[in-house]
Amino acid sequence: MGLLLILLILLIGIFGYFLGKLKANKLRTSSGKSLNSLNYYYGYYVALYAMVPSILLLLAISIFDKFYIEFYILSDFSEDLISSEKELLFTQIVNTAQGIKLFDTADILIDRAAEKYLYIKDVIRNLTYTSVIAFSSILLFFAYKKVNSELDSRSIVETFLLVLFFMCSLVAILTTVGIIFSLLFQTIKFFSQVPISDFLFGLQWSPQKVFVTDSGELDTRDLQNAFGAIPLFAGTFLIAFIAMCVAIPVGLMTAIYLAEYSSSRVRDWTKPIIEILAGIPTVVYGFFAALTVAPIVRDVGQSAGFSVSSESALAAGFVMGVMIIPFVSSLSDDVINSVPQSLRDGSYALGATKSETIKKVLLPAALPGIVGSFLLAISRAIGETMIVVMAAGLAAKLTANPLDAATTITTQIVVILIGDQEFDSPKTQAAFALGLTLFLVTLFLNFIALQVVKKYTEKYD
Amino acid sequence: MTRVNNDNRLAKRLNAEKRFQFYCISAIAFSLIFVVILFINIFSSGYSAFYKTVIEVDFDVTQIDEDIATLTDLEIRKLDIFRLSKKTIYSLYPDLDDRKSKKMLIKIFSIEYEDEIKSHLIKNKKNLSNIETILLTASDDVDQVKKGNYPRELSEDRRRIKDIQLSFYDDLEERGKVKYIFNIPFLTRGDSREPELAGVGGSLLGSFFTIITVLILSFPIGILSAIYLQEFAKSNRITDFIEININNLAAVPSIVFGLLGLGIILNVFEFPRSTPLVGGMVLALLTLPRIIIPTRAALRAVPPSIREGALAVGATKMQTVMHHVVPLAMPGALTGTIIGLAQALGETAPLLLIGMVAFVVDVPSSPLDASASLPVQVYLWAESAERGYVEKTSATIMLLLLFLILMNLTAVIIRRKFETKW
Numbered sequence: 001m002g003l004l005l006i007l008l009i010l011l012i013g014i015f016g017y018f019l020g021k022l023k024a025n026k027l028r029t030s031s032g033k034s035l036n037s038l039n040y041y042y043g044y045y046v047a048l049y050a051m052v053p054s055i056l057l058l059l060a061i062s063i064f065d066k067f068y069i070e071f072y073i074l075s076d077f078s079e080d081l082i083s084s085e086k087e088l089l090f091t092q093i094v095n096t097a098q099g100i101k102l103f104d105t106a107d108i109l110i111d112r113a114a115e116k117y118l119y120i121k122d123v124i125r126n127l128t129y130t131s132v133i134a135f136s137s138i139l140l141f142f143a144y145k146k147v148n149s150e151l152d153s154r155s156i157v158e159t160f161l162l163v164l165f166f167m168c169s170l171v172a173i174l175t176t177v178g179i180i181f182s183l184l185f186q187t188i189k190f191f192s193q194v195p196i197s198d199f200l201f202g203l204q205w206s207p208q209k210v211f212v213t214d215s216g217e218l219d220t221r222d223l224q225n226a227f228g229a230i231p232l233f234a235g236t237f238l239i240a241f242i243a244m245c246v247a248i249p250v251g252l253m254t255a256i257y258l259a260e261y262s263s264s265r266v267r268d269w270t271k272p273i274i275e276i277l278a279g280i281p282t283v284v285y286g287f288f289a290a291l292t293v294a295p296i297v298r299d300v301g302q303s304a305g306f307s308v309s310s311e312s313a314l315a316a317g318f319v320m321g322v323m324i325i326p327f328v329s330s331l332s333d334d335v336i337n338s339v340p341q342s343l344r345d346g347s348y349a350l351g352a353t354k355s356e357t358i359k360k361v362l363l364p365a366a367l368p369g370i371v372g373s374f375l376l377a378i379s380r381a382i383g384e385t386m387i388v389v390m391a392a393g394l395a396a397k398l399t400a401n402p403l404d405a406a407t408t409i410t411t412q413i414v415v416i417l418i419g420d421q422e423f424d425s426p427k428t429q430a431a432f433a434l435g436l437t438l439f440l441v442t443l444f445l446n447f448i449a450l451q452v453v454k455k456y457t458e459k460y461d
Numbered sequence: 462m463t464r465v466n467n468d469n470r471l472a473k474r475l476n477a478e479k480r481f482q483f484y485c486i487s488a489i490a491f492s493l494i495f496v497v498i499l500f501i502n503i504f505s506s507g508y509s510a511f512y513k514t515v516i517e518v519d520f521d522v523t524q525i526d527e528d529i530a531t532l533t534d535l536e537i538r539k540l541d542i543f544r545l546s547k548k549t550i551y552s553l554y555p556d557l558d559d560r561k562s563k564k565m566l567i568k569i570f571s572i573e574y575e576d577e578i579k580s581h582l583i584k585n586k587k588n589l590s591n592i593e594t595i596l597l598t599a600s601d602d603v604d605q606v607k608k609g610n611y612p613r614e615l616s617e618d619r620r621r622i623k624d625i626q627l628s629f630y631d632d633l634e635e636r637g638k639v640k641y642i643f644n645i646p647f648l649t650r651g652d653s654r655e656p657e658l659a660g661v662g663g664s665l666l667g668s669f670f671t672i673i674t675v676l677i678l679s680f681p682i683g684i685l686s687a688i689y690l691q692e693f694a695k696s697n698r699i700t701d702f703i704e705i706n707i708n709n710l711a712a713v714p715s716i717v718f719g720l721l722g723l724g725i726i727l728n729v730f731e732f733p734r735s736t737p738l739v740g741g742m743v744l745a746l747l748t749l750p751r752i753i754i755p756t757r758a759a760l761r762a763v764p765p766s767i768r769e770g771a772l773a774v775g776a777t778k779m780q781t782v783m784h785h786v787v788p789l790a791m792p793g794a795l796t797g798t799i800i801g802l803a804q805a806l807g808e809t810a811p812l813l814l815i816g817m818v819a820f821v822v823d824v825p826s827s828p829l830d831a832s833a834s835l836p837v838q839v840y841l842w843a844e845s846a847e848r849g850y851v852e853k854t855s856a857t858i859m860l861l862l863l864f865l866i867l868m869n870l871t872a873v874i875i876r877r878k879f880e881t882k883w
Contacts, residue, residue: 154777158777158779161779161783162689162693162779164685165685165686165688165689165693166689166693168681168682168683168685168686168689169685169686169689169690169694169703170703171682171686171746171749172686172703172706172707172710172749172750172753173702173703173706175706175710175721175746175749176706176709176710178721178725179713179717179718179720179721181724181725182720182721182723182724182725183717183720183724185724186724249488250488250491250492251488252488253484253485253487253488253489254485254488254489254492256485257482257485257486257488257489258489261482261485270489270493273492273493273496274489274492274493276496277492277495277496279803279804279807279865279869280499280807280862280865281806281807281808281809281836281839281861281865282807282809282810283807283809283836283837283839283840283843284499284503284807284839284858284861284862286840286843287839287843287854287855287858288499288502288503290843291843291851292502322492322495325492326492353474353475353477353478354478355477355478355481355482356474356477356478358481359481376712379712382714383713383714383715383716383717384714385714385715385716385809385810386809386810386836386840389810389840390840390843390844410714410716410810413716413720413814414716414810414813414814417719417720417723417813417814418813418814418818431720432720432724435716435717435720438714438716438717439713439714439717442712442713442714443709443712443713446709446712450708
């Protein structure tokens, strides 16, 4: 019912705008006095009055009508149902009302309730339409009446806009709260079944062992050995380490070249091409890693006499490293550029070559900022999902061999939550616990990195 | 003596300088070569998915009892011409009599040959000749043989296509019955279990609906909160807190947003699973900081003289901002928004968690229908074993990259054309 009604309210609002503006214009010409605000502010004033409270009313109704309908329908049934039974019953009634019959139970009570459901839904629909439109029109009328030369409509409209802007900026806070709430809620449930120490220090990760049996009981012995996250942490850091081995030298050298050696024309051409690497979707890298890089790694490894699994940490880490190059290079580039020219000049004056200046003067001076960029890149590598899901393997094995398959935190979240999940099982909750770990680790890394960079830039400002 | 030593040292130092420069240039060359290899790799394996192999058969229309021209489309769809279709295919080789070879012959065609014949009849209902030449889609294996991706030299028991089918194919090729045409269904159809019938139409529309949802949600909220933070917010604790939040959100791994979508949007608010609406909501939250940060930068770049001028002639703070500052910052804000949307278009991980990986054959008609999106389609097909999906995956990536390039180009053009340098 939402869209049409919102459209109607909008129409009333537009109508109100012209009414208000017209009245202001009339006031201006008839009395010859100047008004408090410009004409169109009176238009906005009337329109806002007609629209905003009605939309809020509509929002309130559409949130609460579900509960009321459920309460109203179920009040006919016996009181002693527990909540899950109630929910099931209500779903059944709704399905019957929509003509979907899942069970062949010709329950007369349910049929009657379904009829009642359709009826009450209709009534509420009509009521909503009439009440919201009436409400809107009455407010329009009052706002129109209030328009006079004394009314400070401009500041009212401006205050409204300011509040609206403020509300929008609160969305960021709401998102963070939502993330923390959704992660924490499930994680606490998880840790009520699996001790934190088992999760943080356990060496075995095999959540597929845990499933709810018919009796709904979980074998506690299964729980003990299923959720040890150490192999995931190890895999994550192994792959991140490989990635950094590629990204740090290449990214840093690129940054040095772009900042110190290249002419501005070369820079204008190379920089965007390297930035392309950052713009390619990660799923493309994953595909490339799995279908092109992994076979090459395997063939090369085998011809050198190593046993290489078809999904290796090396392939995933290498491609991830390439993906991260632009992050390292552009951040380091900025940092190197912000080293004062006087340091360079001093070094040249002593007869140092360019590379000596870079190695002995610029890099030490820019080190904190460069380290900051490395930390950001590491946090990026830890949170990366698609490359590892597609190219690094799924089985959790505790290994430090880069030629072996390795699994990461993000991979396991995807593996557990993809497709249909068993709701409220420790397996599903484990994914949220992993998510919380990931969130905290990346948050920590970013915080440190930003502090380091901030301190550094202050030093030279 | 010392003089010679010095020369030696200088030569060493200059060599070190050259080596260092060489390392730098190789680092850049490494990135560039990687980009080139990646693109060549994707394009060379993907372009062939835009073509498909069809085999020409002659269909005897007179065998159908009813008069096709008088039937409605639906009635034609309901006709039972399964035996007739099979007979049509057998007529390629009239001498074939054992059942096994006949079965092999049928299998060089894609599974929906009956439907394809009907579609042809419906399309040409008005002017059918007695013998209609119809192009039927070949099976994936034949398609791959035609494209040269199939290792024919393997021994027979190690490949799915059998010798007899290969001989059919070679013979048909010689008789000029095998055609190679542009694969329009690839762009319009939904997913399928048969690689030769699978298309990206469903995920294209899924991506479209997702991005539109992201745009509708994140553009106004992002721009307005940037305006608030940059122009109106007093520096106090709340403002600091909001800013810290935005900066942190920009660095949170995308999969965490997927967990948010699953935990709150799906499980608490009970929005429908697998839909572009939910995908768009999750990606909108993800995109928000990516819009706010460049918009604030654009607002910051508007020189104070503009504000002072407006204030001096009696504009209020709100009028100054809305009439003068925001229009000047709009190109920067739009550029940021488009780049943010491009990143959202390529995002996969959060969509996996909210169920946009369901196998959906139907092309979605609204943001409330279950569907996949382009990057998710890449993931799904990359996991499939059949050879035919490899080229489809690469082709999907080509489409995805095409859209990303177009969006980024638009951003660059807007920046070049409208942005004022002060």
